[in-house]
Amino acid sequence: MRVLICDDQAIIRDGLELLLRLEKDIEVVAKAQDGAEAISLVERYQPDIVLMDLKMPLMNGVEATERIHRNHPGVKVLILTTYDDDEWLFDALRAGASGYLLKDTPREDVIKAVRGTVAGKTYMDPAIAGKLVQQAVRQPSELPSVYIDKLTGREVEVLSLLARGLSNNEIADQLKLSEGTVRNHVSAIFAKLEVSDRTQAAIIAIRYGLGE
Numbered sequence: 556m557r558v559l560i561c562d563d564q565a566i567i568r569d570g571l572e573l574l575l576r577l578e579k580d581i582e583v584v585a586k587a588q589d590g591a592e593a594i595s596l597v598e599r600y601q602p603d604i605v606l607m608d609l610k611m612p613l614m615n616g617v618e619a620t621e622r623i624h625r626n627h628p629g630v631k632v633l634i635l636t637t638y639d640d641d642e643w644l645f646d647a648l649r650a651g652a653s654g655y656l657l658k659d660t661p662r663e664d665v666i667k668a669v670r671g672t673v674a675g676k677t678y679m680d681p682a683i684a685g686k687l688v689q690q691a692v693r694q695p696s697e698l699p700s701v702y703i704d705k706l707t708g709r710e711v712e713v714l715s716l717l718a719r720g721l722s723n724n725e726i727a728d729q730l731k732l733s734e735g736t737v738r739n740h741v742s743a744i745f746a747k748l749e750v751s752d753r754t755q756a757a758i759i760a761i762r763y764g765l766g767e
Contacts, residue, residue: 556673559602560586561593561619562635563611567658571606571635574662581669590619597623597630603673604631607652609643617646624651628751631672635665648754654678675722677754705747713740717753718760 558575560583562568568586575581584600587593591614593605605623609616620632634647634655644655653672656665657680668678706714709730716726723741727734741753750756 556581556604556669557584557600557602558582558669559584559593559596559600559605561588561590561605561611561616562586562608563588564608567608571665574665575669578666581666590614590616590622593619594622594626597627601627602630604633604669606635606669607632609634609636609647617643617650620647620652621650624752633668633672633678635660648758651752651754653752653754656680671720671722674724675753676720677757678720706744710740710744710747713737714744714756714760717741717744718757720757 558581560568560571560575562571565588568588572583572586575583584602585596587596589611590607593607594614596602597605605620607616607620616634616636620634623630623632631653632651634652635658636643636655637658647655654668654677656668656678660668660680671678712730713726716729721729723734723737726732727737730737732740741756744756745751748756748759750759
């Protein structure tokens with residue numbers, strides 16, 4: 556797995572690099588000190604995943620995430636920051652981040668999140684996940700008739716498992732389907748829910764109790 560680290564503090568960049576280099580299946584291909592540099596390095600190195608800080612000079616992590624998600628949709632962005640402020644959280648997810656972890660996350664959980672995110676899972680710090688669910692619960696409930704009712708029974712099953720963080724391969728195993736069939740269902744779900752990634756689909760699923 557090819558990883559790009561973006562953080563404005565050199566000690567954090569170097570620390571994350573040392574942590575990740577201990578894993579034989581992970582390669583740190585580049586390090587950026589702000590969002591603008593991250594965008595340039597993504598273009599150059601085409602990493603599988605970017606570990607993205609939020610509050611940085613020149614260009615913050617939310618704007619950089621939005622640009623990377625728009626121009627390189629195959630590149631995952633995992634937010635790794637000290638901030639759990641609601642505004643930053645939701646802005647990052649809307650921008651296309653695939654997960655959101657705090658910097659005090661244990662080393663083994665960071666590694667697990669990197670591997671899982673590349674595999675298509677969604678990772679949230681437990682405290683942040685709680686905020687996400689609370690926000691979802693507060694939202695008005697007119698969406699089911701607009702979105703959820705568009706889904707077939709099988710697509711609802713796939714969405715429910717997706718919201719629990721399962722990868723396409725794991726969903727295929729659980730539903731006894733081929734991975735290609737699951738991939739087709741996920742694409743159909745994105746189109747019907749009018750979302751562009753798994754995190755946005757999972758938010759809708761959680762909002763209506765499909766991921767429980």
